[in-house]
Amino acid sequence: MSSLNAENHIGLSPLQRCAAIDLTEVPRVGFRGPDSTAYLLARGFILPDSPNRAVTQADGSHVARLSQTEYLVLGSLLDRGERIADEEARWEMDHYANYLLPREDSHGWLQLSGVYIAEVMAKLCGADLRPQAFAPGAVAQTSAARINVIVINLGSVATPVFQILFDRASLDYFRGALMDAMGEFDGAVLGIDALI
Template sequence: MTCYNDPQQERQQLGQCALLDLTPLARVGLRGRQAADYLNARQYQLPQAPNQALGQSDGSAILRLSQTEYFLLGSLGDLGQRIRAEESAWSLSDESVYLLPRQDSHAWLLLTGNHVAEVMAKLCGVDLRAEAFPPGSVAQTSAARINVIVANLGSEPLPCFHLLCDRASLNYFWDAVLDAMEEFGGIPVGIDALR
């Protein structure tokens, strides 16, 4: 949804506690011994180690899940067009790089505001406070009893966690996160708040 309420109010809510559904944006995975070379050749900046994330200059992001697996998240700026183009352009070759379609397998939520760690503490046993989970960190864990990838791609002015879960569990996980946010005055907002 692009907007639930007054757009100005939603922009202000981002800093307190808000939940956005970014599932319509493009995302894709790549795995293989030469995946890093493949992405470097396409002008992506890569995280140095597994369980790290790095934002790109165009607003997209790369999560490194293991030594040879990457998860690419599209940018709101181009509505995920760059990542969608990467998926379309990929073809099987002699390179050890394999495409992992993620559009249908993973839902994508964005939790923002000063209370992101407190909200997630209600759902997840991993310490996601800033001192233990600084920007650029990735956790592959369980939250609300489902497998979730949490990426801290926030900044000082706007803390935010990208939450990737099984797409079939989206409605359940959305409700669980909203319930955990209630104590902090959290509400859902539309993607227009980010523009």
């Protein structure tokens, strides 16, 4: 670790400096189809206006719009994802052309937080995820550590946070790659209780 980075770390908590938390056990679900927008609006969600954008809901859950007709909904830590798990359980094919995409089995989910998250991701990913290019609410569908990832900027200038989703079978591999990239920045791996 360089002396410059060491100086910058003074007084910052691990979450503020550089931390990864595994959220893979928190419910998440996808919806796709020509009526997916109407369906989610009817279920009370606030939706992004355009693809590759995300919106945080009043209950702390998040909706990311991946295309004109596909959404990814991430559960809130406030209720441990219960609302989203209920949405998935209650879904049925009705008068909406809207298809359920179960994501708990298909996608791993890591949160990366702290002032060094753009630098950490630059070691793994060719996309420019610096704040000036990738503002809060932005979604990038890209490649990192040679696997496909969805990176969602759900932080703020004061508290930078990326939610990163990827093939669940690659969870151990990607977590290891992320931890290696975090090493220069004195990164920490924390438990989910650090967020509650």
